[in-house]
Amino acid sequence: MVKRMTRRSESATEATGTASFTRLSEPARRFLRAETGGAALLLAATVTALLWANSPWSGLYESLWHVRAAISVGDATLAMDLESWVNDALMALFFFVVGLEVRREFSIGELTDLRRAAVPVVAALGGLVVPALLYLAIVPEGEATRGWGVVIGTDTAFMLGALALVGPRYSTQLRVFLLIFTVIDDIVAVSVIGLIYSRNLNGSAILIMIALCGVMALLSRMQVWRAAPYLIVGAALWLAAYHAGLHGAIAGMLGGLLIAARTPAREAVETAEQYFRAFRQSPMGVVGRSARLGLERAVSVNERLRVVLQPWVSYFVVPLFALANAGVDLRGGVLGEALTSSLTWGVVVALVIGKLLGVGVTTLAAERIGIGSLPQGVGKGHVLGGAALAGIGFTVSLLIAGLAFDDQLIQDQAIVGVLLALVIATVLGRLVFRAAALFLGETDADLPRLLDRPVEAGIDHIRGPVDAPLTLVEYGDFECPFCAKATGVGRELREHFGDRLRYVFRHLPLPDVHPHAELAARAAVAAGYQGRFWEMHDTLFAHQNELEYEDLAGYAAKLGLDVERFLRDMNSQKAEARVRADVASAEASGARGTPTFFVNGERHVGAHDTQTLARALERSAPPAREAPPRRR
Known part of the structure; x- marks a missing residue:
């Protein structure tokens, strides 16, 4: 089995239960x-x-x-x-924002696994x-x-x-x-x-503070998505702390700690996308408001408050x-x-x-x-x-x-x-x-930034001309809802650049959060042995919620593969070693989550939407060769 000990990254999907302190999330x-x-x-x-x-x-x-x-x-x-x-x-x-950040670290950040956080x-x-x-x-x-x-x-x-x-x-x-x-x-x-x-404490006001903390925790547990109720209760909490004789920092920190942080759910993101598409087709005020509310619902209150404050x-x-x-x-x-x-x-x-x-x-x-x-x-x-x-x-x-x-x-x-x-x-x-x-020769305090194993035709899975001047390598996971195929980024980039771009997919399954990802990666490798990697790749991303063993066998049959050979290859040490090799290259290249992109061999840091990646590809494009002067 391919074991992953990963945590935060600029990427959208992260391994849970671990903390590598390796890459910064957005x-x-x-x-x-x-x-x-x-x-x-x-x-x-x-x-x-x-x-x-x-x-x-x-x-x-x-x-x-x-x-x-x-x-x-x-x-x-x-x-x-x-x-x-x-x-x-x-x-x-100030301390309210600190509390929000602390809660995020304990909920979905570096402090989710205290074993990894032991040294700091x-x-x-x-x-x-x-x-x-x-x-x-x-x-x-x-x-x-x-x-x-x-x-x-x-x-x-x-x-x-x-x-x-x-x-x-x-x-x-x-x-x-x-x-x-x-x-x-x-x-x-x-x-x-x-x-x-703190001096001259007021017991009655402290009891009111405790009650307000309970209200804040209840709002968070019920996943109330509007920010206004939290801010109202937070203001009341500060007022109670003031009358209790406590410094406002206590109320601020408590208020922030009680607002849970959550990663965006796939369903919420997809719903927001539907609202946004509806607004593009019908740019009316009421539709725009629905789109805005849909986007707010997709992001936790903790995140939205931190971004604003x-x-x-x-x-x-x-x-x-x-x-x-x-x-x-x-x-x-x-x-x-x-x-x-x-x-x-x-x-x-x-x-x-x-x-x-x-x-x-x-x-x-x-x-x-x-x-x-x-x-x-x-x-x-x-x-x-x-x-x-x-x-x-x-x-x-x-x-x-x-x-x-x-x-x-x-x-x-x-x-x-x-x-x-x-x-x-x-x-x-x-x-x-x-x-x-x-x-000591200690210059940079960062992860590797260059692609560890260069792209090799015949070994890597390449879409597009093998000698194209632009190369985009993605480390992906078939259960990752934000990977390029799932979001359409890969298709849009290929349409934009045409034969100037070669797109390479490497496996980085994150079994901590995606229990079927490793098996799906081996299924894609097994399909590749029969020359149908990209067909299986597209099929797996189209059925991210259906990646059980029986589902994979069914996809192989629909693609016209030799199912018996496919299953044998999928369970072989050869397929496992192929996936493990990609994981090792990800580790050596500084990739810690999915999707992680490398633009012409250098790790991309930041947003990974189509426009951002297109700009990064254009900036890193090799200079065009000047045509030799014509002889007269």
Whole structure:
């Protein structure tokens, strides 16, 4: 049997019960793009806050965040200053998006199989415990000891932004590893905020919160597909947390965690397609509305909310938070006191050295003793470089600093420590990555990008001229509802390019999610022995829900094959070895799910619709040869 140990990819079909940290799915790529893109704006907001707070207009900066703003409904009024609205209300939205991402990781992402997630989980725990202990060793007594929570968090946006600047050119695999690590980090950080830094709790409001969590969970279990009910209950949950004396981060994280993530069901996608086709044929408002609702039904609420809210969080909420909290007035001896304060250097050392040791050394130790393995393409130097960047605490660190200290001077010292750690951790990360490249030869932290086994006529299944200038290789699974034949992409590309394109199909059965895929792959190979591979290929995709043993024998009979020979070949070691060879080439080429496409020998990353693949093929087309000049 062909065993698959795979998980996420850019592809639409993924193996369940596994986690390879190997390729980023489209939702994860969108998350990373928003986070890294927002890092630049976050840095700009931080610098602006510091300059403003130390300018002649610093009084305006201070007074701005103390302006009172209220929401009134009848006799009920909710009033806070602008700083509190940002830190408690808007940051609840930030943690709501974090909760959605965490739930996705546990539902259909990297954390579905904790055996595969063991190393980043251990790394996260080390990155929490070691910095906290190191901080308490440097700041052992007094009010400053309450600041140990400042050093446990890692800012995902800044970390990934810094990775894009100072890390390897290709770092997809390392990003996946770091993203999983920060998922655990965020859960613990929010728990610390709720359990350690909340005061004067209101029991009645907490009971209301529990009831609202039950309502949110019930909505998700009933698969209510409209987003409005979740948002209404989420707003009520935040209001209950506010009256309970809990920080809004708790309500945000809980709300996000309770909204389930699901992969699109084949039936829902097909229904959406029918609605869309109807709209193309009859572009009327009512038909368009049906098409829009059909598309929304096909995508889980978790995914839709993240897509809508992530840009707002990355490009507005978090930069505004930085603008409101990073403005420390360093004049009047404040900077001098901070630089001589054990609290400031406790924060710096705990974040920079503590994260490097807690994340880096713990990860390498976990791999060494066999708890798990590093993602393919990630080396020891990459791990240490990522661990150094984990010392960028910023968002969570500033939030906890504001909660931990009532004394403004102590709070300012903590903020200075966080800002210094940001700079030092980034520089240290750059040095570690550079050393890894020079001394260990660790450059790219990514999966292989080139097709491992070149296309060979007589061995590969080729549709089109064998010497065509354009080549599209698909690793597919006959039960995959999103593969090229199932979606019509292959046919449309062949119609578009004609004899300029050769299309190659290689087998990548995913038995974890498609129990009949492996048998169907052997059936196609067996049909190929009688010269009818493509006829069986098309038949299997046309009957994806009917791939039992008896069905395959029936298809062979309808195609006019020698059924007895077909069944013998299908069950032979020769057919199994043929499929296993394709699977091995998929592994060596960086393919981890179906469909995975290679355009002229290079792995395609991103959407795999007809237009996108056509553009990729055109871009990679070899230059046309110039005709030789005519002789006169």
